[in-house]
Amino acid sequence: MKKITTLFSLALVALLALNAQAQESMLGKEMKDLPKMKDANNKGKKASFADFKDAKGFVLVFTCNHCPFSVAYEDRLIALDKKFKSKGYPVIAVNPNDPAQYPSDGYKAMVSRAKNKGFTFPYLLDPTSNVARAYKASRTPHVYILQKQGQKYKIVYVGAIDDSARDESKISEKYVETAIANLLKGKKPSKNYTRAIGCSIKMRNQ
Known part of the structure; x- marks a missing residue:
């Protein structure tokens, strides 16, 4: 039994390492605009990056x-969003989860959540989970900061929002x-990759 547990632990560590490598490999990649997706x-109404004409980039979060x-x-x-939208970096939230696995992630529930919480940003439905797959996102929340470069968007940060997922008062x-803040000063992010902490994305069947 102990041997089985050890093998399972090693397999889990290997899987986590592979996931981290896949996500970190996205750094520096140029992405096309998002497909038009329903905004809860x-x-x-359908929305994508193109609707933000004055944006310098985006905080794209899978949630x-x-x-x-x-x-x-x-x-x-x-x-x-309130702090950085006016400075050119609005938040765009995307829900890639399969509501067959979690009915509370369905579109109608998204509409209610956005209204009840007073979201100030688009909350888009990824109906195939293919946007999440394109970004190799694996967690909710999983954040990608993109910098606009012509008609494309360069990924300059991947990972977590901060270092205290459960308790906001303990953020360091x-x-x-x-x-x-680095990008607005014309600099590269001082830290461009961190490990996202959250629930696994419940991908829809392809």
Whole structure:
């Protein structure tokens, strides 16, 4: 039994390492605009990066309704959007989860959540989970900061929002806030990768 437990632990560590490598490999990649997706925070109108004409980049976050980590970060995402949207880095939230696995992640529930929390940013439905797959996202929340470069968007940060997923009062490093502050000064993020903490994304079947 002990041997089986040890093998399982080693396999889990290897899997986590592979996931980390996949996500870190996204740094520096140039992405196309998002496909137009239904915005639960704007009466179902479809939206993408192109709707933000004056944006210098984006804080793209894969999130959902049911995950306690996502819920814990909602107020912090609102604060980030309010602080940086006017400076050119708005938040865009995307829900890639399969509602067949978690009904509370369905579109109608997204509409209710956006309204009840007072989201200040788009909350988009990824109906195939293919946007999450394209970014190799694995957690909710999982953040990607993108810098606009012509018609493409370069990934300059991947990972967590800060270093205290459960308790906002214990934050010592605000990864996303610091990265955007660097970008606004014309510098590269001083830290461009951290490990995202959260629930696994419940991908839809392809």
